[in-house]
Amino acid sequence: MTVLGGIGFTAPWLLAALLALPVLWLILRAVPPAPIRRRFPGVALLLGLTDDESVSDRTPWWLLLLRMLTVAAIIIGLAGPVLNPQRDQSSGSGPLLMVLDGSWAGASGWPRQMEAIEAQLTRAGRAGRPVGFMVLTAPEAPLFQAADVWRSRLPGLEPAPWQPTEGNLARAQAAIADAGRFDTMWFADGLDYDGRDAMLASLRSHGTVEAFQTGANTLAIATARYEDGAVMLTLRRAAAGLEREVTVEAQGRDPAGNARVLATAQTTFEADATEAETALSLPSELRARITSFDIAGQRSAGATTLVDDALRRREVALIGGRSDREGLQLLAPLHYIEQALAPTADLIDGSIAEVLPANPDVIVLADIATLAPAEAEPLQEWIDKGGMLIRFAGPRIAASDVSRIEEDPLMPVRLRAGGRSVGGAMSWGEPKSLAPFRDSSPFYGLTIPDDVSVSAQVVAQPDPTLAQRVIASLSDGTPLVTRKKVGQGQIVLFHVTATAEWSSLPLSGLFVEMMERLATSSAAASPDAEALDGTTWTPVRVMDGFGTLSDAGTMPGIDGARLLDAPTGAEVPPGIYASGDRRIARNVIGPETELTPAGWPADITVHGLSVAPEQPIAGWLLGLAI
Secondary structure (H helix, E strand, O other): OEEEOOEEEOOHHHHHHHHHHHHHHHHHHHOOOOOOOOOOHHHHHHOOOOOOOOOOOOOOHHHHHHHHHHHHHHHHHHOOEEEOOOOOOOOOOOOEEEEEOOOHHHOOOHHHHHHHHHHHHHHHHHHOOOEEEEEOOOOOOOOOEOHHHHHOOHHHOOOOOOOOOHHHHHHHHHHHOOOOOOEEEEEEOOEOOOOHHHHHHHHHOOOOEEEEEOOOOOEEEOOOEEEOOEEEEEEEEOOOOOOEEEEEEEEEEOOOOOEEEEEEEEEEEOOOOOEEEEEEOOOHHHHOOEEEEEEOOOOOHHHEEEOOHHHOOEEEEEEEOOOOOOOOHHHOOOHHHHHHHOOOEEEEEOOHHHHHHHOOOEEEEEOOOOOOHHHHHHHHHHHHOOOEEEEEOOHHHHHOOOOOOOOOOOOOOOEOOOOEEEOOOOEEOOOEOEOOOOOOOOOOOOOOOOOOOEOEEOOEOOOOOHHHHEEEEEOOOOEEEEEEEEOOEEEEEEOOOOOOOOEOHHHOHHHHHHHHHHHHHHHOOOOOHHHHOOOEEEEEEEEOOOOOEEEOOOOOOEEHHHHHHOOOOOOOOOEEEEEOOEEEEEOOOOOOOOOOEOOOOOOOEEEOOOOOOOEEOHHHHHHHHO
16 A cells, blocks of 8 residues: 555555646647637628527636546545555565464453454455464464455454463464464464463564554452451552552342342552452352452453352351250250351251261351261261361360360360369459450451450360460460361361350350351362362353353363363363352462563564554545546
């Protein structure tokens, strides 16, 4: 294309016809020819007569001008004039390969990238260059065809919800190994990834390479986690920059089942920081309805993190140590626990043998000292796989010899014989209050009422590991709640009863908050590959590059260990996976995922994606001429 005066021409040689306009002017002036004047005596007889029609002896100037403009409009229209012409940024001929990263990082700017590609296809079509396409997230051998063929296929291109893997790049390099010489236009998403430098070197061995990349900073959100009574959200950006405020939206369903934004949170990237964190405190019932967290204004799989069982409503099994006393509901060992957990959890009643097949998140034992081997062994296996056992002390545990000499497998600490009470052998002068919770405790941040006091408890034996297992203590340092991690699960012991016999804790709002924190944190830690080994997880909903969920259809199941270890790709796409009644979210951005901006060698020309649309005006000129 030749650009003259800011207007491009696809056939500029036709403009040479404008040089013929002066000759045409002379021809039109000469036709019709001027009449010759002859004197004829008989003309006197015609004096006084008038003609109904008169013909001028010369063509009027305005008609000449109109005809000249008409011919000029036809000539210029046939020359293919174009407004906002795309000037050639590089000279070249022969095949042209267009390479796309095609990952989630380019999803937010995908329309602009498609416009830039279409503009380059227009250039290649005018130059008569055959074009091939290669998307690195799903590479195939490039097929070089006319540019117009590829332009019709652009609407079918969509970004993948993963970045190119080393396996993808190895297949891409093998596909172009025997392709001969071609030039490359690489439309990048702005992020670096393993194997990218080797791919660039391979492309450069075939010809020149130009890069096209947006200047926008890529944003992403990591998997949400529950800590200290709040949902913790971590946001990342590829490059450090100025201070920037970002809004996170909690997507879910209202009680009527309609999708909507349930809550929002603001977070700020400090200047020169690439990570920002915010805490979103929500009621448990609202938290259980959340399906994902999205970065407002960003439309990509990386800007969306799906929610799984880590934030859902828990199932809690309650097992009491003695039968309820008829008419004395407040003395029932499970009454206060039921009142504390009923609004936030689904409660299950029954024996250990009855509740274990239901695979609850939490099992609560109230003053149960010993268990039969047929109950203890499956209970230990359940804890190893991620269950939480919460035990409450009481007269039975205080009078038993459980966990006295050696630590019981189902107890977090060893216990002293008897107990401690006001006026007892190991007596206090007066009931003790609670000490503030340490920052390592799951109860950290909870307010302790002044009227909460403890008058009796079972006492933990001193042990080198005792300090690490105490998550709540009394004002004199005596352990009140201890915890031990076993496999993927935990065992928690309240050293007081679940009723108001030994303390006023069950009567307080603090007890409700403590039980809710424990129940919610029962599955806060994601299972590891070993815990999922031997299980099969079926995709239920999968995510596309724009962060939109769709039905997984007939996709095959995936081994549990591979679900966590395999890189995100076509075989393991991000989405929600199910095994029985359990759900695991596979997100694009994990806790350890880092975003690194892509860099280019100094001799590679890098262009932006901003393209002013070309506007052909040949049709207007030809229509005006007509």
